[in-house]
Structures are given as C-alpha cells and as structure tokens.
Amino acid sequence: MLWEFMRYLYSGTIYRLYINPIFFFKYYGFEWVRPWPGDWMYLHMGVLIVLSGLIAIGLWYRISATLFFLAFTYFALLDQTNYLNHFYLLSLVSGLMIFLPAHRHFSVDAIRRPGIKSDTAPAWTLWLICFQVGVAYFYGGLSKINPDWLRGWPLKMWLPRQTDYPWLTELLRQDWLALLFSYGGLVLDLAVVPFLLWKRTRWLAFIAALIFHLMNAWLWHIGVFPWFMIPATLMFFPPSWSRQLLVRWGWKVRKEVPLPPPETGKLSTGKKVTLTLLGLYVAFQLLFPFRCVFYPGEVNWTEEGHQFSWRMKLRDKASVGKFYAREPVSGKTWTINPLDLLDPRQTEKMSVRPDMILQFAHYISKRIKEQEGYEHVEVRAKIYTSLNGRRPQLLVDPEVDLAKMPRNLKPSPWIVPLEQPHRPFLEKEDTTR
Numbered sequence: 001m002l003w004e005f006m007r008y009l010y011s012g013t014i015y016r017l018y019i020n021p022i023f024f025f026k027y028y029g030f031e032w033v034r035p036w037p038g039d040w041m042y043l044h045m046g047v048l049i050v051l052s053g054l055i056a057i058g059l060w061y062r063i064s065a066t067l068f069f070l071a072f073t074y075f076a077l078l079d080q081t082n083y084l085n086h087f088y089l090l091s092l093v094s095g096l097m098i099f100l101p102a103h104r105h106f107s108v109d110a111i112r113r114p115g116i117k118s119d120t121a122p123a124w125t126l127w128l129i130c131f132q133v134g135v136a137y138f139y140g141g142l143s144k145i146n147p148d149w150l151r152g153w154p155l156k157m158w159l160p161r162q163t164d165y166p167w168l169t170e171l172l173r174q175d176w177l178a179l180l181f182s183y184g185g186l187v188l189d190l191a192v193v194p195f196l197l198w199k200r201t202r203w204l205a206f207i208a209a210l211i212f213h214l215m216n217a218w219l220w221h222i223g224v225f226p227w228f229m230i231p232a233t234l235m236f237f238p239p240s241w242s243r244q245l246l247v248r249w250g251w252k253v254r255k256e257v258p259l260p261p262p263e264t265g266k267l268s269t270g271k272k273v274t275l276t277l278l279g280l281y282v283a284f285q286l287l288f289p290f291r292c293v294f295y296p297g298e299v300n301w302t303e304e305g306h307q308f309s310w311r312m313k314l315r316d317k318a319s320v321g322k323f324y325a326r327e328p329v330s331g332k333t334w335t336i337n338p339l340d341l342l343d344p345r346q347t348e349k350m351s352v353r354p355d356m357i358l359q360f361a362h363y364i365s366k367r368i369k370e371q372e373g374y375e376h377v378e379v380r381a382k383i384y385t386s387l388n389g390r391r392p393q394l395l396v397d398p399e400v401d402l403a404k405m406p407r408n409l410k411p412s413p414w415i416v417p418l419e420q421p422h423r424p425f426l427e428k429e430d431t432t433r
Contacts, residue, residue: 001072001090002052004224009045017082021343023363025080025356028409033077047071055097058107062098069094080356081349085312086225089136092285093232096132100125124278126239131282133232134193139289139310141189146314147422148300149186152178153388154316162219188212196236209233220313295411301387301395301418303353304411319351319395321383325364327374336364352385354396354415361402379403390420 008014018041026033036044048071054064072094076087103109104118148154155178162172171177188208195205210233213226234241267275292305299306300315325334338347338360350356361379368377378401384392393416396402400414 001068001224002049002056003227005045005049005052009042009049014041014045016343017345018078021079021346023341023346023360024078025346025350025359027077027080028355028407030077033074035078044071044075048075055102058103058109059112061103061107061109065094065098065102069098079346080307080353080359081346083307084223084225085136085140085310086223086228088308089132090224090228092132093129096128100129121239124274126235128278129232130235132285133229133235135285135289136229136310137189137192140312141186141191143309143311143314144182144186144189146300148388149182149314151422152182154314155181157316157389159219185212192233193236196233202237206233206237222313296417297415298387298418301385302412302415303355304415316388317352317385318392319383319385320392321351321381321395323361323364324380324382325368326378326380327368327372328376328378330374334368341367351383352395354412355407357381357383357396358402358405358407358412361405362407365403377403387418387420393418393420 018035019039024035035041048068051064051068051071054060055068069091073091076082076091101118101121104116104121110117152175156175159172159178159181160169162168165172192205192209195201195208210230213230216222217226289309292299292309292311295302295304297304299311300317323336323338325336326332338350341363342350342360350360361381365377365379368374380398380400381396381402382398383395385395386392395416397414397416402414405412405414
C-alpha cells in the first residue's frame with residue numbers, strides 16, 4: 001500500500017478523482033462521507049503513506065493499524081465510481097490487522113519493547129487471514145459460473161483490444177484463448193484454496209496462482225491487487241516456512257521452541273466473546289455475497305448486489321444516452337449531457353449502473369431547483385446499454401421520473417429487464433455497432 005499510495009500521489013490521481021469532480025456518487029448509508037476540502041486530500045494521502053510505512057516496519061503498530069483502517073476505509077468510500085474489489089479486500093484485511101499480533105517479531109516494536117516479542121501467535125489469527133483471502137478467491141470463482149463467462153465473454157472482447165503487445169495480436173484474437181482464460185480463471189479461483197490447504201498440492205497451487213496474478217498484472221494493469229494476492233497466498237504455507245528459508249540462505253535464526261499443548265477446559269469470558277465475534281464476522285462474509293440472488297434479473301445488468309460480492313471483471317458494459325429534466329408547471333425543459341457535470345470516468349461508470357443513474361437524476365433535480373428557483377423538477381433518462389457485446393437496449397424506463405424514485409435497498413422496478421439473449425458460443429464480436 002505504501003507503493004500504491006505513492007503512485008496515486010505522484011500520478012495526479014488524487015486531483016483527478018477526489019479534488020476536480022464537482023459531484024461524488026455515494027454508497028448507500030454513507031452519503032455523509034465527503035472529501036477533504038481543497039488540497040487536504042493530498043495530506044490525507046500523505047498520512048496513509050506514513051501509516052503504511054509504520055505498519056510495514058512494525059512501529060507503533062496497533063495505533064498505526066487502527067488509523068490506517070479508518071483513513072483507508074474513508075478514502076475507499078468517497079466515490080462509488082472508484083469501487084474496486086481489492087480496495088474492499090484491503091479495507092477488510094487492514095481492519096483485521098488491528099487485532100492481529102503482527103508486531104511481535106521482526107518489528108521495531110519488538111526491538112523497542114522486548115517484552116512483547118514472541119515466536120508464536122494464536123492460530124485463529126493466521127486462519128482468519130487465510131479465510132478472508134480464501135473468500136475472495138472462492139467467491140470470485142462462483143461468480144464466474146454464468147452463461148456469458150462460460151461462453152468466453154467478455155474475454156473475447158477484451159483480449160483482441162490489447163494493443164500493448166503487437167506481436168501477440170493474432171494470438172489474442174483466437175476464440176480458444178478466450179475460452180482457456182475463462183475456464184482457467186474459474187477453475188483456479190474455485191480450486192486454489194483446497195489445493196493450498198493440502199500439503200501435496202500446495203506448491204503446485206501457489207505456482208498456478210503466481211502465474212495467474214502475473215498474467216493479470218501484465219494484461220489488465222489492475223494496480224496493486226496481484227502484488228497483494230501473491231504474498232497473501234503464502235499465508236497458507238506452514239508458519240515456519242520463512243524461517244526455514246532464512247536458514248537455507250545462511251541466516252542465523254533462533255531455534256524454534258516446541259509449542260505447548262493446547263489449553264483445555266472451560267473457556268474464559270474473553271475467549272467466548274472473541275469466538276462469538278469471529279463467528280459473526282465469518283458468517284457475514286459467507287452470506288453477504290449471496291444477497292444478489294434476492295434481486296430479480298441478471299445481476300451483471302441491474303448491478304443490484306454486485307458490489308462487495310467479489311464479482312471481479314465479469315462484464316463489459318457500454319452506454320450512450322442523456323437526461324431530460326422538466327418543470328411541470330411552466331413546461332420548461334432541459335437536456336443534460338452527463339459530461340457537462342461529470343468527468344469522463346464518472347460518466348462512463350455512472351451510465352451503466354442504475355443506482356448511480358438514480359443518484360445523478362436526484363442531483364440534476366436538486367441543482368436545477370437551487371439555480372432556477374423551481375419547486376418541482378422531473379428528471380428522466382434515456383440510456384441504451386450493451387452488456388458483453390449484446391445489442392444495446394434501454395437500461396432504465398424513460399417514462400419514469402427518477403427524481404421521485406427513492407434510493408433504497410429494495411429491487412428497483414424502473415430498471416428495464418435484460419431482453420437481449422446470451423451471445424452464441426463462437427459468435428464474433430460485431431465491430432460495426
């Protein structure tokens with residue numbers, strides 16, 4: 001994260017995503033989260049860089065981990081258009097690290113305070129991290145079991161668009177390669193955790209995961225995620241693997257002390273509370289991604305239940321359309337091009353996500369009311385969207401006044417159901433559209 005935040009700071013990303021926009025799309029329940037004014041976002045990023053470094057070297061670990069979790073989660077909640085599955089994962093892991101004794105060895109804290117130094121840690125702390133990493137893998141695989149992915153879409157669209165490697169152009173156009181990547185990613189996501197847990201297949205699973213993440217970093221340029229998951233996968237190895245590696249390299253490492261036998265007998269109140277909280281957290285992580293099944297329609301189309309469910313790189317969506325506002329008493333009308341109020345990245349993300357379309361409609365109505373002095377302003381949207389190369393169709397009902405539609409967690413009746421059929425198995429992408 002130290003490297004990621006420095007990249008954000010020096011690439012102009014902070015200004016482009018968090019200072020320049022005049023409107024930010026909010027997560028439901030977190031509408032109160034606002035960016036710092038002016039250049040204070042740079043200071044916030046500087047604080048995250050410092051906290052990342054302190055955690056990495058194990059200095060003032062507990063307070064650094066707590067502040068990092070709060071500061072990073074705030075950062076991740078600022079704008080829904082910047083949602084990334086790995087930001088969600090990193091927020092969860094940083095929250096868990098507050099309670100993990102990660103500073104009791106190979107840390108500045110252990111040097112400053114020798115009394116906290118320990119060669120062991122409670123087993124649940126290791127398994128909790130393995131569980132969280134395993135959830136990301138396994139649910140990412142489950143989400144790939146859908147007709148589009150099994151037909152090779154959207155990889156059949158994405159691979160030929162790669163222009164960074166001209167010598168691979170012809171290979172990347174082959175249908176069999178898209179299918180190989182589709183099924184290979186599905187099998188790896190579903191099988192990698194069981195294979196990591198079995199000693200005989202652990203190295204094979206790690207090598208497969210290593211190749212998978214390096215390919216993702218090479219082809220898709222998806223930031224820090226592959227570089228986080230590669231070392232995170234090592235958490236499934238025996239805890240002593242790093243010491244054994246240092247010994248092979250000639251380092252003098254203190255000999256491991258045999259672990260004492262596990263405690264037996266009645267659990268203390270503190271352990272009961274810990275076990276209860278762990279159980280609730282695990283249950284939430286297992287059940288929450290399934291909320292999409294309670295919404296009607298195709299989740300890749302409606303986006304209801306999509307976020308925070310490990311649905312990673314499953315769809316390609318493109319939209320074109322405009323918003324139309326009307327004051328019913330005077331009959332005055334406005335045509336709003338989203339690019340007049342949003343930056344191109346926000347416009348692209350908003351136009352394919354119904355919840356963001358609704359937020360933007362509310363913003364248009366509020367803006368016109370404040371600037372023009374009208375009491376009631378209706379807002380409708382006519383947006384044509386294509387999912388995974390299907391022919392475009394209406395995404396939201398153009399007859400519905402979105403300004404009157406409440407934003408809640410219920411199914412949205414104003415979303416037009418997906419009518420275009422699944423793409424055939426070997427159909428070529430229609431480049432004439």
